[in-house]
Amino acid sequence: MVLETSFFSVSYGRIEALKDANIHIDEHEAIAVIGANGAGKSSLLFGLSGIVESKGLIRYKGNDISSLPSHERVKLGLTLCPENRRIFPSLTTEQNLKLGAFRSKFKKSQLEFVYELFPVLYERKKQIAGYLSGGEQQMLAIGRAMMANPVLLMLDEPSLGLAPILVDQVFKALEDLKKTGLSVLLVEQNAYKALSFADRAYILETGKVILEGNAKQLLSNDRVRSAYLGI
């Protein structure tokens, strides 16, 4: 098991964004977390990466990491590609990517791997990242996360605000990444895409895990279909 939480909660003052979540992720597994806006998806990822405070246990490769600061977690291979990309807008594409390796040793092969995954980033490597299109910025954010050489890659709504063709492109890249053997924790509102991609999934509603199971089976679950797939 790569990661396991028990009674994992995230609160902002009196607002309980995530309550007692018990989730686990196996090696080479792709997990989707589906939920409406405000369900607590980002809070889950922020809590796991140590960007916001959390309560409860996080076991990563068997060790409790819940008291480690965020930069130590990145070092261990727990990398978040955050919502809204969060790239460094005035730096170039390549500078952004190189910064992705801030906690690990910069490897040229890793950069080449990212350029292979997203050839458009290679074409734009000298460009100021703030001037990239939304799709390119999303690819840059994923590429930057990959530069940290993650064991578990967490992605927060990578398809948000992208045109359908770009959404396909991003998911295609995620499929490729999955094949390299890393574990993926994908948070999405685009339930159909996410469930098609993932092995297993958790459904979040107002901060609580209300359903979990095989992703393909959830695709045909009546409750999921009516609430998240609009069928």
Place this chain on the structure above:
Amino acid sequence: MFVKVLQSLIFGLFQGCLYGIMGFGLSLIFSTVGVMNFAHGNSGMIGVFVGWTVLFLTKNIFLAFLAAIISATILAIFIDKALMKRVKGLSHSAMLIITLGLLLIFEGLAVIIWGTQPLIFPEIFGFSPKIVFLPQSLNKSNIPLIIPGNDLAVFGTIMALLLLLIVFFKYSKPGLAVQARSEDEIGARVIGINTQATDTLSWIFGIATAVFAGLLIAPKTTVNPNMLTNLQFYGFTAAVFGGFSSIVGAMAGGLILGVIEKLVILGLDELFLLLHITSINAVDLQLSIVLLCIIVTLIVKPTGLFGNKYKGKV
């Protein structure tokens, strides 16, 4: 006329590098931590007093500088860890109020410990002024060009320091971390940057540069509780010029501000002479010129002289 313009240019650059280094610290702290440090000049002033005291006790200028910079570091860590971190969750205005409070507290502290009597700080470099006569073809009225040796040395020192700072922030790992954090806090944290460390580092560099600037001008201004009040204001203007998120912009902004100021004064002097106005002295308009620069910049180009939205940061 050529000599007069050249003279103003030289004085402008000598003055402007001080504005630049103050602007650097202000925009570094602003772009990283997100707070306008109103106590910037007074933090520098406290450090200079410490330096003066050590100089008084040991007669060793090197130790004085060292002690001043160390006190700046301690002050910066205190402000960051003991004050700012506690209110960070509240709001930026809370942090702003704290720096305003510190401005008053530091001034009071200096008055209590060292008194209001200006203290003499000896010349650091002790160079004599150079007087240069340009060739007749350029210099019809045969006025000499004056290059104050000490000011030149201060200028050289600050420019060297600014260059080092640019290299540090553009190429070193901690420098890049500060830059990344100033661009996007969440972005910095997800790649594993310790943003608490970058914030502390910014406070240290910001206040240490203010102390350094204060030490360099101390022989001229004497050491007193208000010695950096005006310079902070000029630094603020330099930072506005630079667009506040760009440390290089603030440095360049300072130099430009210095030159504009001296050239405008020269122009006004000539104009007043031409119109036989003797009741106003152009030098008295210095602060008004600076204010005008701020207002015009903010109206015409709110992102600073060099910045558009993305380019020209750091």
